[in-house]
Amino acid sequence: MEKEISKMQERASAIKLGGGEAAIKKQNDLGKLTARQRIDALLDKDSFFEYDLFAKHEVHNFGMDKKNLPSDGVVTGTGTINGKPVCIFSQDFTVMGGSLGLTHARKIAKIMDYALKMKMPCIGINDSGGARIQEGVDAQAGYGEVFYRNAISSGVIPQISVILGPCAGGAAYSPALTDFVFVVENISKMFITGPAVIESVLGEKVSQEELGGARTHAEISGNAHFYALSEKECFEQIKTLLSYIPSSNDAKKEKQESFAPCFKGKIAEIIPNDPKQPYDVREVIKAVTDRSEFFEVHELFAKNIVVGFGRIEGETVGFVANQPLYLAGVLDCDAADKSAKFIRYCDAFNIPIVTLEDTPGCLPGIDQEHAGVIRHGAKLLYAYSEATVPKITIILRKAYGGAYVAMNSRHLGADFVFAWPCAEIAVMGPEGAANIIFGKEIKEAEDQEALRQAKIQEYKEKFANPYVAAEKGYVDAIIEPQETRKTLAYALRLSENKSELRPNKKHGLTPF
Amino acid sequence: MEKEEKQLTDFITEDGSIFKTYLTAKVERRKAYKRSDPKRIESIIPGSITELFIQEGSRVRIGTPLLILESMKMENLIKSTVEGTIKNVFVEKGMHISKGTIMIELE
Numbered sequence: 001m002e003k004e005i006s007k008m009q010e011r012a013s014a015i016k017l018g019g020g021e022a023a024i025k026k027q028n029d030l031g032k033l034t035a036r037q038r039i040d041a042l043l044d045k046d047s048f049f050e051y052d053l054f055a056k057h058e059v060h061n062f063g064m065d066k067k068n069l070p071s072d073g074v075v076t077g078t079g080t081i082n083g084k085p086v087c088i089f090s091q092d093f094t095v096m097g098g099s100l101g102l103t104h105a106r107k108i109a110k111i112m113d114y115a116l117k118m119k120m121p122c123i124g125i126n127d128s129g130g131a132r133i134q135e136g137v138d139a140q141a142g143y144g145e146v147f148y149r150n151a152i153s154s155g156v157i158p159q160i161s162v163i164l165g166p167c168a169g170g171a172a173y174s175p176a177l178t179d180f181v182f183v184v185e186n187i188s189k190m191f192i193t194g195p196a197v198i199e200s201v202l203g204e205k206v207s208q209e210e211l212g213g214a215r216t217h218a219e220i221s222g223n224a225h226f227y228a229l230s231e232k233e234c235f236e237q238i239k240t241l242l243s244y245i246p247s248s249n250d251a252k253k254e255k256q257e258s259f260a261p262c263f264k265g266k267i268a269e270i271i272p273n274d275p276k277q278p279y280d281v282r283e284v285i286k287a288v289t290d291r292s293e294f295f296e297v298h299e300l301f302a303k304n305i306v307v308g309f310g311r312i313e314g315e316t317v318g319f320v321a322n323q324p325l326y327l328a329g330v331l332d333c334d335a336a337d338k339s340a341k342f343i344r345y346c347d348a349f350n351i352p353i354v355t356l357e358d359t360p361g362c363l364p365g366i367d368q369e370h371a372g373v374i375r376h377g378a379k380l381l382y383a384y385s386e387a388t389v390p391k392i393t394i395i396l397r398k399a400y401g402g403a404y405v406a407m408n409s410r411h412l413g414a415d416f417v418f419a420w421p422c423a424e425i426a427v428m429g430p431e432g433a434a435n436i437i438f439g440k441e442i443k444e445a446e447d448q449e450a451l452r453q454a455k456i457q458e459y460k461e462k463f464a465n466p467y468v469a470a471e472k473g474y475v476d477a478i479i480e481p482q483e484t485r486k487t488l489a490y491a492l493r494l495s496e497n498k499s500e501l502r503p504n505k506k507h508g509l510t511p512f
Numbered sequence: 513m514e515k516e517e518k519q520l521t522d523f524i525t526e527d528g529s530i531f532k533t534y535l536t537a538k539v540e541r542r543k544a545y546k547r548s549d550p551k552r553i554e555s556i557i558p559g560s561i562t563e564l565f566i567q568e569g570s571r572v573r574i575g576t577p578l579l580i581l582e583s584m585k586m587e588n589l590i591k592s593t594v595e596g597t598i599k600n601v602f603v604e605k606g607m608h609i610s611k612g613t614i615m616i617e618l619e
Contacts (some may be wrong), residue, residue, distance in 0.1 A: 278533045326531040328523050360531065363524055366545040400527070435528070504522075
């Protein structure tokens with residue numbers, strides 16, 4: 001027996017070397033950890049349990065029968081992160097460039113099936129040159145099996161993609177099907193067609209980094225939700241994210257201990273007196289959350305809207321807030337996409353949604369209209385209307401036009417709508433409204449500017465306030481800014497057992 | 513969180529109000545909309561001119577073949593979408609052109 005054990009140990013440690021010491025050194029010299037080092041860095045110490053270490057491919061073409069690919073280029077297994085069980089796979093770039101063949105894909109599929117059955121988050125670390133060409137259509141089949149499982153698991157268990165190397169062509173679709181994508185500066189590369197193809201076909205020169213580097217996806221394309229400067233920082237972000245979200249859509253709510261915010265000032269003072277001046281809405285969020293902690297999702301993308309997680313009295317809450325600091329907080333295509341996905345995430349995983357509203361409307365522009373701002377904006381309306389988790393809105397300042405309706409208004413099914421006394425709930429801003437309603441009078445007046453200003457003032461007093469909406473019951477209560485946290489906590493406690501039924505259907509048709 | 517070193521800009525919203533705010537990277541690199549002009553025929557892909565059916569002064573109707581632009585192993589027949597006279601031909605047979613090259617101008 002002793003002999004058998006040591007034989008097994010020998011075999012296992014040879015396989016665990018992946019592509020060998022030289023390849024490991026090369027990977028480390030690039031500032032990248034290896035597949036196994038990454039798992040060790042992310043999971044709780046000694047918690048990793050590996051599956052299919054001895055997996056082998058069955059390909060005979062193109063001299064593949066002579067190739068030994070340890071674990072077929074991917075490490076899979078289970079472990080814990082801060083005590084929470086997770087499934088994980090990590091592609092090994094040192095083994096034939098982490099290329100995906102059928103055995104490799106089936107290992108991933110197996111661990112994904114396990115995650116779905118056992119109701120735990122699935123984390124995928126992507127570092128692969130792409131399809132293993134020698135395997136032909138089997139490689140494509142492998143990708144398909146992963147995509148299918150991504151779609152089926154969606155909304156049941158959290159799916160997290162970590163891009164720590166190339167992830168090109170078809171491989172890039174799997175992360176796009178998951179909930180959260182993490183990228184690291186200089187390491188992550190994602191694209192469907194790479195710079196070489198773009199140059200040969202279109203004659204356009206672009207670097208890998210510009211085309212599909214971490215910053216590009218975090219800021220421009222929106223494919224990435226979290227951006228880090230090192231793999232270590234990235235793993236910390238993943239740990240923090242997992243501390244906020246439940247392990248599955250039917251996991252029991254985990255309430256943590258309640259902490260007072262660190263913010264001790266006056267919330268009202270965050271908002272400038274001049275309604276045309278910006279402020280950082282994240283400061284309002286931090287003024288109401290436990291320990292003033294806020295974990296922002298999609299921080300660099302569509303900065304005109306802020307989404308992320310915080311806790312109120314120990315309970316995880318998803319925040320959606322217009323950001324006056326960027327583009328005055330207008331809604332546009334990207335802001336709608338970003339917030340709609342986040343709202344649907346919260347709804348799928350039973351996380352109450354708090355909306356902080358301060359928006360002057362939509363971004364005007366030919367590019368916006370041609371990009372389909374109508375169908376993009378519709379996603380936001382759809383996501384709020386569809387959501388059955390507790391939905392609370394606080395109107396901080398401006399709530400104009402269609403954007404008022406879109407930002408979780410009473411009309412879209414909000415459970416609670418509160419407004420601060422400085423809220424302006426109106427069909428449009430006073431300037432625009434005065435010009436339309438009193439246009440003729442102003443034109444005919446002797447002193448046009450004086451009359452325009454008078455009419456703007458008149459409109460402001462009559463409509464640019466929270467009282468008209470409160471008279472009609474569209475706003476439940478006007479609250480003092482200082483009472484915001486207390487009110488939110490009360491509303492959350494009150495809606496703990498909320499149940500809202502929807503008509504039976506196969507599924508709705510979300511705008512795309 | 514990032515350090516903000518940008519300047520606040522005036523930003524006009526849909527009702528004409530002006531707000532002080534920062535711009536996002538995408539809005540900063542926004543390009544002004546350019547109306548397409550059917551009288552200036554540009555290449556939308558790079559490729560080679562393998563046939564030229566017209567010359568300066570030719571009268572063309574809607575649908576008149578102008579040239580063949582071979583790209584990605586496909587022969588793309590470019591036709592006129594307006595009536596008029598060829599004012600300028602900027603390309604010749606065998607020429608390799610990049611994306612966005614003005615090939616023909618009509619009047």
